Amino acid sequence: MSDPIKKNHTQASAKTFSPEDIELLDRMSRPELYEFFFMHIKNIWRVDGLYFLGIERRQGTTEATDVDAECWAYMGKAEARELKQFLKKENPGPNEILETLRHTAWSFCHGLKHYRVNQDNSATFIVEKCRTQLIRLEKGLDPHPCRRVREGYLKAFVKELNPKVEVVATCCPPDRDREDIWCQWEFVLRA
Numbered sequence: 001m002s003d004p005i006k007k008n009h010t011q012a013s014a015k016t017f018s019p020e021d022i023e024l025l026d027r028m029s030r031p032e033l034y035e036f037f038f039m040h041i042k043n044i045w046r047v048d049g050l051y052f053l054g055i056e057r058r059q060g061t062t063e064a065t066d067v068d069a070e071c072w073a074y075m076g077k078a079e080a081r082e083l084k085q086f087l088k089k090e091n092p093g094p095n096e097i098l099e100t101l102r103h104t105a106w107s108f109c110h111g112l113k114h115y116r117v118n119q120d121n122s123a124t125f126i127v128e129k130c131r132t133q134l135i136r137l138e139k140g141l142d143p144h145p146c147r148r149v150r151e152g153y154l155k156a157f158v159k160e161l162n163p164k165v166e167v168v169a170t171c172c173p174p175d176r177d178r179e180d181i182w183c184q185w186e187f188v189l190r191a
Contacts, residue, residue, distance in 0.1 A: 076156030098123035130182035147172040
């Protein structure tokens with residue numbers, strides 16, 4: 001029997017929402033829609049953090065990280081597939097992958113981030129202040145060793161968009177060697 005977690009499934013699109021739901025959204029102003037949108041992204045991340053903390057408390061950080069990595073690898077592929085279709089991207093290079101990544105809930109979650117296209121046509125995404133890590137520190141917890149989770153997510157995301165682009169982590173816990181950022185990711189086109 002195949003693993004049901006890894007089996008593709010369909011998601012609703014705006015075309016499948018009820019007319020009442022569309023009417024509800026249509027009554028909101030643009031600033032209200034932004035606030036509504038960001039509130040829901042924040043809530044998705046709240047659930048992610050709560051399930052991680054629950055598993056961590058019961059089974060330890062290693063087990064929680066294993067589950068987190070599995071979920072986020074699936075999410076990377078699924079999100080890339082949907083964004084590829086939504087943004088009409090075919091085999092994007094590093095710059096277009098960076099632009100696609102900017103459309104993800106993970107990117108929107110980080111208010112203090114920056115990104116750039118480099119002279120060698122690689123692209124860089126940097127999280128200066130990671131909300132998840134700062135919340136953990138406020139709770140008296142150690143930083144989350146998130147590199148395996150985030151790297152698996154980004155590799156799955158990029159592979160779905162263009163398998164010729166490589167993801168390189170230059171800084172991410174537990175391999176964080178800079179105090180001014182939490183993580184840095186490079187996207188490089190390989191021949």
